[in-house]
Amino acid sequence: MSVKHGLLALLGREPMHGYQLRVEFERSTGMTWPLNIGQVYSTLSRLSRDGLVEETDEAEEPGKVVYRLTEAGRAELAAWFTTPVAPAEQPRDELAIKVALALHTPGVDVSAVLRAQRVATIRKLQEFTRLKAKADEADDQAWLLVLDLMIFRAESEVRWLDHSETRLSRTTPRGTQASAKADRPKAARR
Amino acid sequence: MTALELHDVSRVHGKGATTVRALSGVSLSVCAGELLAVMGPSGSGKSTLLQLAGGLDEPTGGTVVVAGTDLASLDRSGRAALRRRRVGYVFQDFNLISTLTAAENVALPRELDGVRARQARKDALDALRSVELADAADRFPDELSGGQRQRVAIARALVGERGLLLADEPTGALDTHTGESVLKLIRTRCDEGAAGVLVTHDARHAAWADRIVFLRDGMLVDDTGAPPSAESLLEGAS
Numbered sequence: 001m002s003v004k005h006g007l008l009a010l011l012g013r014e015p016m017h018g019y020q021l022r023v024e025f026e027r028s029t030g031m032t033w034p035l036n037i038g039q040v041y042s043t044l045s046r047l048s049r050d051g052l053v054e055e056t057d058e059a060e061e062p063g064k065v066v067y068r069l070t071e072a073g074r075a076e077l078a079a080w081f082t083t084p085v086a087p088a089e090q091p092r093d094e095l096a097i098k099v100a101l102a103l104h105t106p107g108v109d110v111s112a113v114l115r116a117q118r119v120a121t122i123r124k125l126q127e128f129t130r131l132k133a134k135a136d137e138a139d140d141q142a143w144l145l146v147l148d149l150m151i152f153r154a155e156s157e158v159r160w161l162d163h164s165e166t167r168l169s170r171t172t173p174r175g176t177q178a179s180a181k182a183d184r185p186k187a188a189r190r
Numbered sequence: 191m192t193a194l195e196l197h198d199v200s201r202v203h204g205k206g207a208t209t210v211r212a213l214s215g216v217s218l219s220v221c222a223g224e225l226l227a228v229m230g231p232s233g234s235g236k237s238t239l240l241q242l243a244g245g246l247d248e249p250t251g252g253t254v255v256v257a258g259t260d261l262a263s264l265d266r267s268g269r270a271a272l273r274r275r276r277v278g279y280v281f282q283d284f285n286l287i288s289t290l291t292a293a294e295n296v297a298l299p300r301e302l303d304g305v306r307a308r309q310a311r312k313d314a315l316d317a318l319r320s321v322e323l324a325d326a327a328d329r330f331p332d333e334l335s336g337g338q339r340q341r342v343a344i345a346r347a348l349v350g351e352r353g354l355l356l357a358d359e360p361t362g363a364l365d366t367h368t369g370e371s372v373l374k375l376i377r378t379r380c381d382e383g384a385a386g387v388l389v390t391h392d393a394r395h396a397a398w399a400d401r402i403v404f405l406r407d408g409m410l411v412d413d414t415g416a417p418p419s420a421e422s423l424l425e426g427a428s
Contacts, residue, residue: 118404119412125397126414133377133398151394158393166231 003035003043008052008069008077015056015068018044030146052076095157099164110168118161125154192255193354193385194243195219199252201238201408212238213408215252222353225377225386227396230405236389237358239405243387244356245273256354274302277354278347280376282362286331286339286346292318293327296346303350317345321375337368344375348384355379355386361395373398 003025010016010024022040026033044067047053052073056066069077095117102110128151135144201213213235220226228236241247242254245261254261257276261269278299279285286295293314300310318324321341331339340360347355357376361369369392377398380386388399396402404412 115404115412119414122393122397122402123414125393126399126402129394129397133374151397155393162231 003039004047005077005080006033007040007043007047008073008080011053011067011069012074012077015058015066017064017066019064021067028142030140030143032146047073111165114161114165114168118158121154121157121161125151125158128154191258192219192221193257194387195253195255196239196243197253197255199239199242199249199254201235201242201247202250211408213242213249216405216408216410217252218403218410220354220385220387222383222385223380224401225380225388225399227388227390227399227402228405229390229393229396229402231391233407234405235408236405238408240356240358240387240389243354244277244279245269274299275351277356278344278349278352280340280343280347280355280357280360282359286342288331291328291330292323292334292342295331295342296349299346299352300350305350313349314345317349318342320379321345335368336364337371340364340368340372341375344372344379348379353384355384357386357388357390359390360388361390361392369395 006025006029007021010021010028016024018037018040021044022035022037025035025040044053048055048067051070053067054070056068058066099110099113102108102113128147132144132147132151135147137144196216196218199213199216200211203210203212216235216239218226228239230236238247242249243256245254245256248261256272259272261272264272286292287298290298293311296317297307297310297314300313301307305313315324315327318327321344323338323341323345326334326338326342331342334342343360344355347357355376360376361372364372373395376386376388380400386399388396390396401416402414403410
């Protein structure tokens with residue numbers, strides 16, 4: 001995601017100058033994305049060049065230019081909110097690749113790989129949950145939204161690990177390690 | 191002070207060719223103030239572990255110690271009495287008595303403890319207040335939502351001297367927000383001094399525990415370990 005849409009969304013609330021945009025961006029995105037002021041200004045100048053924002057005459061203080069959305073900027077913002085975020089195509093996921101390779105690497109206990117990952121991911125889940133317990137339902141809504149997404153993603157990883165462990169225990173004799181010359185996985189029956 | 195200890199506990203069903211090892215060599219302990227989660231697939235022995243912990247079943251090997259007492263040292267009625275006084279259960283299917291109000295459901299264990307009706311009602315109202323359901327005291331279970339019924343069940347499980355809470359998939363029938371509020375409540379009660387054992391297949395719910403252990407085929411295979419203490423976190427930082 002680019003910073004561009006975040007700034008457009010903030011200007012959609014009211015005109016702001018660069019420093020305000022930086023503060024509001026960090027606050028409104030659950031403190032998950034610190035920005036430096038340079039990024040804000042370079043994004044604003046690109047948005048201005050593309051006709052999505054413009055400078056107003058009302059500088060609060062000398063040198064602090066206040067920006068606002070143009071009509072084109074409003075349309076771009078509306079399109080962004082109404083377009084679903086595309087899931088990453090062909091994700092290069094290290095965990096998936098590691099487990100897939102482990103299946104036919106001699107000397108690797110695949111089940112142990114899965115179990116070690118599960119312990120680590122659940123410990124992460126515990127950390128997120130401790131943070132969540134400390135958050136305030138009313139004041140920390142943006143933060144809670146972000147935290148919940150991290151929690152649900154970690155949970156889905158745990159479910160995949162459980163599912164994979166069960167799958168392996170059904171097609172490989174327990175206690176033996178998969179090796180290059182072991183049975184090939186049985187063809188899926190439909 | 192440990193509320194529950196299992197020392198090398200096993201539970202075998204059947205004999206010879208039909209032997210089923212529901213649990214093998216399980217050891218763990220839970221202290222007051224601690225919440226332990228037990229995860230594992232169906233058939234891993236989670237429910238057996240809970241039944242043994244609550245004295246509803248006897249192990250075929252090892253010892254179970256509840257509130258400092260070895261269950262094997264008690265006779266059947268002694269075990270039943272200890273179980274009634276010291277252990278509270280919360281199940282997936284609420285298990286409230288439908289012909290009693292919320293307050294009457296919570297008061298019942300106190301009356302069985304031998305406490306007089308008026309005191310039992312007072313204890314019940316205190317317990318319901320602690321789960322924020324004082325207003326629902328005189329409602330019947332079918333007038334309460336699923337989440338409310340589960341909170342009544344938790345109040346009942348921890349009324350009086352009950353310090354050990356055994357929960358078996360308590361959030362199974364509830365939506366995500368309601369399930370979370372039930373877990374938060376269990377967490378709070380443990381922070382206030384109860385000991386809890388939570389059986390669940392849901393990692394998000396297990397994550398409220400201080401420690402999570404994994405069962406597979408009746409054996410403990412993994413353990414997240416104790417949470418870092420404040421001191422160890424500071425040491426790590428310097």
